[in-house]
Amino acid sequence: MFNFIKAPFAMLICLALATGMAPISARALPYPESTSSDQSVIAEAKPMTLGELRRKYSETFKFNGPEVKQIALTFDDVPDPRFTPKVLDVLKKHGVKATFFVVGSRAKKHPELLRRIHREGHIVGNHSYSHPLFKKKSALEFKNEIERTEKVIVKLIGYKPRFIRPPYGEINEEQLRWAKKQGYKIVNWNVDSLDWKALSKEKVKHNVLSAVGPGSIVLQHAGGGDGSNLTGTIEALPDIIRTLRNRGYHFVTIPDLLHEQKAL
Numbered sequence: 001m002f003n004f005i006k007a008p009f010a011m012l013i014c015l016a017l018a019t020g021m022a023p024i025s026a027r028a029l030p031y032p033e034s035t036s037s038d039q040s041v042i043a044e045a046k047p048m049t050l051g052e053l054r055r056k057y058s059e060t061f062k063f064n065g066p067e068v069k070q071i072a073l074t075f076d077d078v079p080d081p082r083f084t085p086k087v088l089d090v091l092k093k094h095g096v097k098a099t100f101f102v103v104g105s106r107a108k109k110h111p112e113l114l115r116r117i118h119r120e121g122h123i124v125g126n127h128s129y130s131h132p133l134f135k136k137k138s139a140l141e142f143k144n145e146i147e148r149t150e151k152v153i154v155k156l157i158g159y160k161p162r163f164i165r166p167p168y169g170e171i172n173e174e175q176l177r178w179a180k181k182q183g184y185k186i187v188n189w190n191v192d193s194l195d196w197k198a199l200s201k202e203k204v205k206h207n208v209l210s211a212v213g214p215g216s217i218v219l220q221h222a223g224g225g226d227g228s229n230l231t232g233t234i235e236a237l238p239d240i241i242r243t244l245r246n247r248g249y250h251f252v253t254i255p256d257l258l259h260e261q262k263a264l
Helices: 004-019 036-045 050-056 084-094 104-109 111-119 139-157 173-182 201-209 231-246 254-258
Strands: 070-078 099-102 123-126 185-187 216-221
Touching: 050 173, 070 084, 070 104, 070 111, 070 254, 084 111, 084 231, 099 104, 099 111, 104 111, 104 139, 111 123, 111 139, 123 139, 123 254, 139 173, 173 185, 185 254, 201 216, 201 231, 216 231
Parallel strands: 070 099, 070 216, 099 123
Antiparallel strands: none
């Protein structure tokens, strides 16, 4: 008795035999299998994590320095007339040089504050012009943010910073490739004060002092958005400096820690 359920497939086989074509497997008709090359394309399309980027671009993407008794204090989102002068006052009183990552639009609004940072011997780095999330921007947008900030910095203090800190610490591979080709260094951190959360003096101190080690790069802020409160950082900074000096650490700038020139 003829099985009507299998009839369509049987007709295909008969047609194939009659025309000399090879039969087609039933499984292949509705569900073609993906090949290993298809899977590799999917894998390549997945963005790399920061950890993967750090390993692949270790000469360009830095989170810390050599394991020596040195620490680099860094301050983001400057200049800001509410907080930057107070941070500078503390650093000057204690004889510490630090690295300040500058937002171009703020430097344009507060040029004298940027000049003061430079005049007092601190290092200036590039923190973008408008503080966007870089990993969601194109390489061209990234380039424009960096170069626009450079123009402001060069006009005010006369040099083009080698060091870039991406806002929020985020960057993608295409941007890293461009930065590497141009000779920049991307600098993140391995100690986060979390001071942008308006933490108390004691919490900022704990976050820094419990995590530092030889060659640490410490993230703090000397500027912020509307409603920011960095009082905890300003009050904690003298104790952080004294405590780390008592532990035998020396404070250095990013170019000194990484043995790189400050400018391109």
